[in-house]
Amino acid sequence: MRISTLAIYNQNISSMNRQQTEFMKISQQIASGKRIVNISDDPQAMTQAINIGQSKSVTGQFSEARVGVRNALSQEESVLNNVADMYSRAKTLLVQASSDTLSDADKTAVASELRGIYEALIGLGNTRDGNGRYLFGGHQDDSAPFVRDPSAGVVNYVGNLNVREQQVDGARLMPVGHSGDQIFRSVHSSAPYRAEVAMDNQGSLTYKGITITDSSAATFGQAFDIEFGEDASGQLQYRVNGGAWNDYNDPTVVELGGVAIELEGTPVAGDSLRLARGNDNNTDIFVAFEKALAVLENPADTASKQATQRNTLRTVMNELDNGLDNVLTVRAEVGARLNELDALDAIGGNRQLAYEQAYSDLVDLDYIEAAAQYSIRMVGLQAAQQAFVDMKGMSLFNFL
Known part of the structure; x- marks a missing residue:
């Protein structure tokens, strides 16, 4: 069979091109460190690698989100620590002010320090985070959540009751902080009984201990309003929640539904x-401070004012105790979330390592195998070139 010179040339050029292509491919793999340079190299593996790459990106985004949430929660925990310290200091001042040995001037001095704590608490309630947003304003980021009403002399919460949330993992949407209403205007549902004497009482009525006598009583947990009056003979009386009148003697223990309160002093109708x-x-801690300041900054020059002062300070101390318990509960929630973030970081780190390994198995190059292939392809290319050189000399004209 006769083979034309053109056929020989075409066959050798095709062989060299094929060897050159294979050699360039392995060279690109070695240069890039990747087994798959083009999708056509291994479409199935490249599709899996793309999916894994997307999963890696999502995991990285969750990791970045957790950093922001951790910073916000850490700042909140620091603020709550300061709030708890201020509650404790305010309680100490009120204990001092409750002493009968202090003069009105001494109590005014106590009130001065107490007002400083009050103003500092308002500032803490309006704390901003690193992005300039109010920490306790809920969804309301552009204005202070706690605003003073000069005409009424009170502090109002005008923030949002909802709390921002952040996706910190595939199935975890974590609240970022708490609203100011949850911290400064709420108490835990398990807060114990406490009494509050009307500020406009005219008598010298005061209360002492509150005792739980039967927590299983049908009316335990309800509120009890005790009202005082007198009968036609001038005998002091009291009734509970608008019920029947009972004679009042100083002192007396009023038995209610599962709770008892000891009263003393002389009330008036x-x-x-x-x-x-x-x-x-x-449950508003700012109202509690305002009540304490009102009785400490005004002289208690009558028996009724002295009784009101003692009762108010005792009530405010109970409210501070409840407020402190609430702050500690919120701090515990913040701590639990920070611990959860640590756990999610550990899980996310392990997941990211697994993704990296799976991705590497699919697309990364085995340099030992690649080096061997590189040598083989080079030898093949050189052989094809040498064969072409040898074939060029195979002509009948050389033998004529």
Whole structure:
């Protein structure tokens, strides 16, 4: 069979091109460190690698989100620590102010320090985070959540009750902080009974201990309003929640539904007292400070004012205790979330390592195998070139 010179040339050129292509491919793999340079090299493996790469990116985004959440929660924990310290200091001052040995001037001095704590608490309630957003404003980021009303002399919460949330893992949407209402205007549902004597009482009625006598009583947990009056003979009386009148003697222990309160002093008709669980009375810590300041900054120059002062300070101390318990509960929640973030970081780190390994197995180059292939392809290319050189000399004209 006759083979034309053109056929010989075409066959050798095709062989060299094929060897050159294979050699260039392995060279690109070695240069890039990747087994798959083009999708056509291994479409199935490249598709899996793309999916794994997307999963790696999502995991990285969750990791970055956890950094932001951790910073916000750490700042909140620091603020709550300061709030707890201020509550404790305020309680110490009120214990001092409750002493009968202090003069009105001494109590005014205590009130001065107490007002400083009050102002500092308002500042803490309006703390901003690293992005300039109010830490306790909920979804409201552009204005202070706690605003003073000069005409009424009170602090109002105008922030949002909802809390921002951040996706920190595939199935975990974590709240970022708490609203100011949860921290400064709430108490835990388990807060104990406490009494609150009306500020406009005219008598010298005061209360002492509150004792739980039967927590299984049908009316235990309800609020009790004690009202004072007198009969036609002038005998002081009291009734509970608008019920029947009972004679009042100084002192006396009033038995209610599962709870008892010890009363002393002389009330007058129209005076009143409310006994309720902590979350049924005042839960606003700023109102508690305002009540304490009102009685400390004004002289207690009558028996009724002295009784009001003692009762108010005792009530405010109970409210501070409830507020501190609430702050500690919130701090525990913050701590639990920080611990959860640590656990999610560990899980996310392990997941990222698994993704990296799977991705590497699919696309990364085995340099030992590649080096061997490189040598083989080079030898093949050189052989094809040498064969072409040898074939060029195979002509009948050389033998004529």
